[in-house]
Amino acid sequence: MRDIAVVATAQSPAIRKEERRNEVEILMPVVHDLRKRAGLKQEDIGFTVSGSCDYLQGQAFAFVTALDAIGPWPPIDESHVEMDGAWALYEAWTRLQYGDIDTALVYSFGKSSPGDIRRILSLQLDPYYLVPLWPDTVAMAALQARALLESDGVTEKDLAEVVSRSRKNAKDNPNAQLSGDVDVDTLLKEPMYLSPLRKHDCPPITDGAAAVILAADDRARELTDRPAWIRGIDHRIEPHSLGVRNLADSPSTRTAGEKAGVGNGNVDVAELHAPFSHQEIILKRALGLGDNVNVNPSGGALASNGVMVAGLQRIIEAADRIMAGQADRAVAHATSGPALQQNLVAVLEGEK
Amino acid sequence: MEYTYTRSVGPVIDRFFSGLADRKIQGIKGSDGKVIVPPTEYDPYTGETLSEFVDVADAGTVTTWAWVTDPRPGQPLQKPFAWALVQLDGADTAMLHAVDAGDESRMSTGMRVKVHWCDEPVADLAAIEYFEPEAS
Known part of the structure; x- marks a missing residue:
């Protein structure tokens, strides 16, 4: 290679x-x-x-x-x-x-x-079983969010914490769209948008x-x-039908992360393409990233979500930190399809 | 302008849709023997060609759901409703559809729902208008 x-x-x-x-x-x-x-x-x-x-x-x-x-x-x-x-x-x-x-x-x-955009993205779905119903991106993410919330100890507060940290981190990102100091309690007082998701759990x-x-x-x-240096890069896909998958997990991310070699060393920074707050939790678990990893220092896709751009931006944000000498080893992730159907993972390293 | 070809849905979806016109729901056995509903022509994990159809019920259990207060154009209900994944009795996977529950407080994971059939016999997904809570 x-x-x-x-x-x-x-x-x-x-x-x-x-x-x-x-x-x-x-x-x-x-x-x-x-x-x-x-x-x-x-x-x-x-x-x-x-x-x-x-x-x-x-x-x-x-x-x-x-x-x-x-x-x-x-x-x-x-x-x-x-x-x-x-x-x-x-x-x-x-x-x-x-x-x-x-x-x-x-x-x-x-x-x-x-x-x-929600209607346009419906057109990427199965034309016989799904498109006639026009399920939209937010609806499908909400089904996944509830599957996660009801699967184990994850709470709505955990989702709000992801949002609060995203907005805070985005204050240092001049390209971000949404940034600022918002505390978890304030976020939890917001009304439901498409229950169990609040509007701030969704990308701009x-x-x-x-x-x-x-x-x-x-x-x-x-x-x-x-x-x-791209030390490893891999992408994997899951079945199209949501009802066939375990939505609370992301086995395709796990496999891509293993193939890319995420676990072969310490991870300083991870830029995860999680357009919805709960997805960051699923991805972090699937990649085996501990609490010591700086996740989405750019604010991630909750801070700005250019369609077709936000995944490449994760690689950019990870690479920028390596090139600037702020990190030695970084993980970048991109997703595509409904509710994290397809996932790409890259491991980037600087020379010592 | 018209296209010079016609489009077929293939043998599996065709049989599923034809069954819906008779208010019958059919799944298909996957490589691991589990019943996939709605049926797919190929196993979603192994890619194996599938052909063994299995009748399943028109009632089942909600495995996850989301509450819509503001329905969007073309969606199955134009009043507040739940999107849900419904595992029909006899199936091992769940299908996406709408549940007409009236109010979010009537929705819960594990609840029982049944198909509300279209009055007219139609041989496509429109035969299932939506799901509704099973009378308790």
Whole structure:
């Protein structure tokens, strides 16, 4: 296996509703910033891959509009996944293993404010058994939250504590959408939104973009002083039907974490893609992370949740802390599908 | 404009939907012998092709639920209702649907519910309009 590292990152501030700019206009300043930081021009990059959702723009092949702006001429080697950018990064990591190129650009963008995101995401469900009922993301997360709350000692207070910490941590994140000091008792006085979830247990609606440069071996060392080496990366999926799964657990996260080698060393920081508060508890358990681990110092997806972006952002937030020397070993996680159906786990390390 | 092809739901969903028109719910035996409802063409864990149908009841138990005060377009009920995973008697997995309980206080995990059938015989999921609490 080749050693692959994150060598540069960039992201847009999270915006609740971008009124003026379209997706490409949100994305391009991020990509320009990224290429400048890495000191690379598009023609220096071996492989370009994006993660986005055409359903947000409501147009087939909408991702091509972004590719046109990135600069596909002279012809570039590129790809796209209709998934969160974390999976685009996985494709880039795989592509770099082939050995003929040394750098990759990964980007993702999502403008979820113009449509009804809860309804749009229903379209990713089983077309015969689920879509006719239009169950939405919040409803399915709420079913999972109750399964967790009734499975063992987890209480609504534990969920509120996740939210309170997210908002507090997000105060140090200039890109976050929701931040501040909110105490647990105040949160618990809020009314139910979709019981057992309160509105603050759910992620905000966010427009935004994020991008990463990956590089292999010595090329990574040339491009930055302290690359964030990807020591392990794996993704696993569970059955589609919620009624077949044990919703209070995340066996796919557990397997991905084992394959990525989460348990092979001390974890300083974990950035977990938990759009709903209870999911952070499920993920922390599945990855075997103790209370000594700094979980979601960025505020996580409860602070800003760009659709197709928030997973890649977890890798960015973890890598940034490695590159800045604030952490030596970090775990990044991304999720996709209803109620944590599919999960990706990466372990990032700095050189001692 | 029209498409030049027709779309089939396949042998398993077709049989499940046809049964619903007769107010009959069928599951399918998975690789481990457990009964999956609604039935799938392939085992969700092993990927094995499944074919052994099993009749299950139109009543069962709520395994988890969530209370909706503000129904969204197209959802089964346009008044406050519960989403629930319902494990039908004879099934080993649960199916997602709505429960018309009237009030959140009537909902609990483990409660008994039964199908409220559509008056018209329809051969798709619409045959099950919603679930309702079983008369105690």
